[in-house]
Amino acid sequence: MNGLKKFFTSKFFIVSLAVAVLVSIVPSVLYFMGQGDYVKATVQLLATPFQWCFTKVGEGIDGYVVYFRRMSGLFEENRELKTELEENREKVYDAELVREENEFLRKYLGIKAEHSDFTFQDASVIGRESTNYRTEYTLSKGSMHGIEKNMPVITSDGLVGYVTEVGPTYCRAVPVTENAKSVGAYIERSGTLGVVEGSYSLSFGHLCLMSYIDPESDIRVGDVVTTSGVGSIYPRGLDIGVITEVGIDEGTRTLIATVKPFADFDNISRVMIVTSYELYSE
């Protein structure tokens, strides 16, 4: 106990305590006297650049730490945003489907007004057999929907082709560009008749050939070709395409023409199958 007492009564302790008290009190006294604290100012002056450096280091580290701390929150936010995005995508997709259907029905009404004798069955293209040498569409309607072989298939743009095969819930159709059944064709401007059929070499460019044209007839590039309704499975008055080239068949000495169909065979998604129509006999 005496030893401990010695420590707290030693000269060093008393001086130290006095200094500490003075150091504690003097700055406050100086402050209240309106005097500056030079010791404090000097220490602060010396420390300022170091403090600046360490603050920057701390802020730099803090930036990383805050980033990683936010990661969990960001993951959650990201998940919510993904869900929201997915919902919105679905809405946009639904809206797009509705828009497409609306457009399709509007055009359907146009054709229906033009061909009041037609009855239709709309169908979607659910498959394509597009090999290097043949194009065929699988459509979403079949015998259950009243579809039969050889029924014409059209879009609002024009003739597509005809039904070649029918299943209960599906059918298959080939486009006019394929080397299949020929189409009785008619050029309204000049009243010229002919036959449109597929050509193997032209089919790669989605073109077809109009042949058996009277060599005296007046046909020009740009003439619109429609179905004549004569001698084929197609009704009269369906747009087929436009003439892009005119020539002479050396074998038969008749005119031939290359026809570019109106239907966009690469992007067909919905079609109409003409299930019945009236035959004209002019």
Place this chain on the structure above:
Amino acid sequence: MEIQSQQSGPFSKRTVGMIILDTLLIFTCGVIQTSFFPALSIFRASPDLLLSAVIGLAVWQGEKSGAVSGIGAGIMAMSLGGAGTALLPVFYMLSGYLTGIIAKINFKNNLLSWFIYMTAAAFSRSLFSFLYSLFALRDSNMLVTFAYIVIPEFFMTVAFSVINYYLAKLCSVIPGKKSEHE
């Protein structure tokens, strides 16, 4: 205690080296405590590095070094810190002096012993902070003071004191051992 600073000549080479290193340690701790740690938002309170430096110097160099470095730490805290530092020179000086005396008797050269000392010192510091905030601050709230000041400061001070355990030891070792005439 192997390392002691009870030098006979106040200007011996070892003493001068020790003063320089101790000053550097106190200065660095003061700077880091008032710049680096407040910039880190992950910590709710800055550790009292000055306290652990004073305790470290007191443990390794004795009560006189503890007392002097305590005054120095108080000056640093008052110079770089804001309000609430007025009595810190007295607190640090007493902490350093007392620690130096007690360490002479029973300090074991290991971290466990160090943490016991630091826990006691940090507890005193927390008490100091608590009393200060209770009496000196307007509208102080005891729960808030404990939750946001006292407890975080206590744990941070103890946790980060381990750095100063080694740094203070270095400050005592680098100037060399006490010569025979010291």
